[in-house]
Amino acid sequence: xxxxxxxxxxxxxxxxxxxxxxxxxxxxxxxxxxxxxxxxxxxxxxxxxxxxxxxxxxxxxxxxxxxxxxxxxxxxxxxxxxxxxxxxxxxxxxxxxxxxxxxxxxxxxxxxxxxxxxxxxxxxxxxxxxxxxxxxxxxxxxxxxxxxxxxxxxxxxxxxxxxxxxxxxxxxxxxxxxxxxxxxxxxxxxxxxxxxxxxxxxxxx
Amino acid sequence: xxxxxxxxxxxxxxxxxxxxxxxxxxxxxxxxxxxxxxxxxxxxxxxxxxxxxxxxxxxxxxxxxxxxxxxxxxxxxxxxxxxxxxxxxxxxxxxxxxxxxxxxxxxxxxxxxxxxxxxxxxxxxxxxxxxxxxxxxxxxxxxxxxxxxxxxxxxxxxxxxxxxxxxxxxxxxxxxxxxxxxxxxxxxxxxxxxxxxxxxxxxxxxxxxxxxxxxxxxxxxxxxxxxxxxxxxxxxxx
Amino acid sequence: xxxxxxxxxxxxxxxxxxxxxxxxxxxxxxxxxxxxxxxxxxxxxxxxxxxxxxxxxxxxxxxxxxxxxxxxxxxxxxxxxxxxxxxxxxxxxxxxxxxxxxxxxxxxxxxxxxxxxxxxxxxxxxxxxxxxxxxxxxxxxxxxxxxxxxxxxxxxxxxxxxxxxxxxxxxxxxxxxxxxxxxxxxxxxxxxxxxxxxxxxxxxxxxxxxxxxxxxxxxx
Numbered sequence: 001x002x003x004x005x006x007x008x009x010x011x012x013x014x015x016x017x018x019x020x021x022x023x024x025x026x027x028x029x030x031x032x033x034x035x036x037x038x039x040x041x042x043x044x045x046x047x048x049x050x051x052x053x054x055x056x057x058x059x060x061x062x063x064x065x066x067x068x069x070x071x072x073x074x075x076x077x078x079x080x081x082x083x084x085x086x087x088x089x090x091x092x093x094x095x096x097x098x099x100x101x102x103x104x105x106x107x108x109x110x111x112x113x114x115x116x117x118x119x120x121x122x123x124x125x126x127x128x129x130x131x132x133x134x135x136x137x138x139x140x141x142x143x144x145x146x147x148x149x150x151x152x153x154x155x156x157x158x159x160x161x162x163x164x165x166x167x168x169x170x171x172x173x174x175x176x177x178x179x180x181x182x183x184x185x186x187x188x189x190x191x192x193x194x195x196x197x198x199x200x201x202x203x204x205x
Numbered sequence: 206x207x208x209x210x211x212x213x214x215x216x217x218x219x220x221x222x223x224x225x226x227x228x229x230x231x232x233x234x235x236x237x238x239x240x241x242x243x244x245x246x247x248x249x250x251x252x253x254x255x256x257x258x259x260x261x262x263x264x265x266x267x268x269x270x271x272x273x274x275x276x277x278x279x280x281x282x283x284x285x286x287x288x289x290x291x292x293x294x295x296x297x298x299x300x301x302x303x304x305x306x307x308x309x310x311x312x313x314x315x316x317x318x319x320x321x322x323x324x325x326x327x328x329x330x331x332x333x334x335x336x337x338x339x340x341x342x343x344x345x346x347x348x349x350x351x352x353x354x355x356x357x358x359x360x361x362x363x364x365x366x367x368x369x370x371x372x373x374x375x376x377x378x379x380x381x382x383x384x385x386x387x388x389x390x391x392x393x394x395x396x397x398x399x400x401x402x403x404x405x406x407x408x409x410x411x412x413x414x415x416x417x418x419x420x421x422x423x424x425x426x427x428x429x430x431x432x433x434x435x436x437x438x439x440x441x442x443x
Numbered sequence: 444x445x446x447x448x449x450x451x452x453x454x455x456x457x458x459x460x461x462x463x464x465x466x467x468x469x470x471x472x473x474x475x476x477x478x479x480x481x482x483x484x485x486x487x488x489x490x491x492x493x494x495x496x497x498x499x500x501x502x503x504x505x506x507x508x509x510x511x512x513x514x515x516x517x518x519x520x521x522x523x524x525x526x527x528x529x530x531x532x533x534x535x536x537x538x539x540x541x542x543x544x545x546x547x548x549x550x551x552x553x554x555x556x557x558x559x560x561x562x563x564x565x566x567x568x569x570x571x572x573x574x575x576x577x578x579x580x581x582x583x584x585x586x587x588x589x590x591x592x593x594x595x596x597x598x599x600x601x602x603x604x605x606x607x608x609x610x611x612x613x614x615x616x617x618x619x620x621x622x623x624x625x626x627x628x629x630x631x632x633x634x635x636x637x638x639x640x641x642x643x644x645x646x647x648x649x650x651x652x653x654x655x656x657x658x659x660x661x662x663x
Contacts, residue, residue: 033529058528058529058531061529065522066522067521071458072520073458086530086531087530111461272655272658323615323616327612329608333609336605336608341600349658350659353595353658357592357613361612361613361616
């Protein structure tokens, strides 16, 4: 449950939200994605009012959640192709995106339910690459990934921000999160307890 | 004026019901063919009319108002739920009184006549609404699901209404009207019409009271939430 | 809407071809239902032949509940629901697509049960074939009703027990009209007003489903 969160983000910036379990990190991402309605308060994300334009907002954001995306019986290739067709994009964009995250060959044509948790995470990242949203929402993106996967994730975050997208990620790994972000907020009890500059801001500056 | 009508509703319902019972049991004559069984005429059709054409119509209207974004408000959801609850009670009583009528009239407690059958199914359908209502969910989620179900269930009402024409069955044809010619006369007709008014008033009163209880329950829920939010904020501040 | 409908129908059918739940679970259950009905009624051919239309539709309805639950369950997996909402698919298109996929599956189920009628209940094959258009109309209504009721309970913990309670009474007009129309055709007559009733129900439920699926998706 979130209670009293005020945020102002610029395009092309990276925000990391830290905090213990139950602090409200996932809820925050779901609100920003337009998946959860606000009970109180107001907000605008990507020029979409959170009260009235959540449908439009959902089409513009990309979310990497805790669980597998889309359909477990379909392959990674099929899932991405389905998602791209739904967004009126050419399904052939799935191939390069899956290649980028290392899901090629047999892995791309295995049903998602047979993939490991880390491989499903990579598939989620591939979806974001193919989707190219203006707002990236990553819920503990490093969880379940091996070291190369975590480095890939950081690269993708940097590329997204450099190309003008805004990134909001949550993490338990404070060090890593600070490394890649411009702004770090710590949530506690559903509200922002602390704010600090991330190391990306200092590097970019 | 509104306050007067509000206060008068309960006593009016009670009095009109009492008068209906008095007229129905003691004043009106028995029927030539059906004898004293005909006295269920002053109960059964009114219960059915209120359930099918008032309760569930109200539930459908309130549900539609809830689903329409411009008029969306929790009160429509609570009103729909109240109307369905009372409607299920009335419809169940309809089936019971129909059974009591059927036994001496047809020789059986139940027959698979189309109208009886679809009425029973409608009862089960709206019991399903009450079951869905009890599934744990966020109030807005529950409200939308129930609103959709109420509208879907309403689609069955015309089937009940026209079933007497569509399927031949043992059920009484229209007892009161064929075209504009009334088939029952005199004190029986007036008592019948009074029963419609009495049961309608009772229905409105019951829905109003149930709605008030539902609103109080929701307010209690909101207060509990406010307390939880305050505790949450305090947790964050510390 | 049409684009999304085709996309979703293709996806559902591909998932079915991959998982074969219809083939290995729903169809056998339908046949089992027919067998159990025969056991309950006794071996008299005359009784079975007379009861065949009703038992066919009853078996189809009971098996359809499983198919409906399966169709709704595809969208209910953790993470799937949220991910799909982010795709911005037209809700009316999703409803149409899922209904079409369910229509294909239920049609296959119906054909298999028809074979069951021929073999187990000794129904006349030529007359049964004449009842197929009526059956198709009924299955369209069935698919539309099932899709929306499936969405109604999807995501709840009690979907398995709640779905039959909600959807079977709603499908009872399909059962009545399907049975009486089929009986009429098997007796040498036409489907008459039952076909009209089923057609009206199909049109109404498809239209209502297109309108109401959106609010249901928002609610889940």
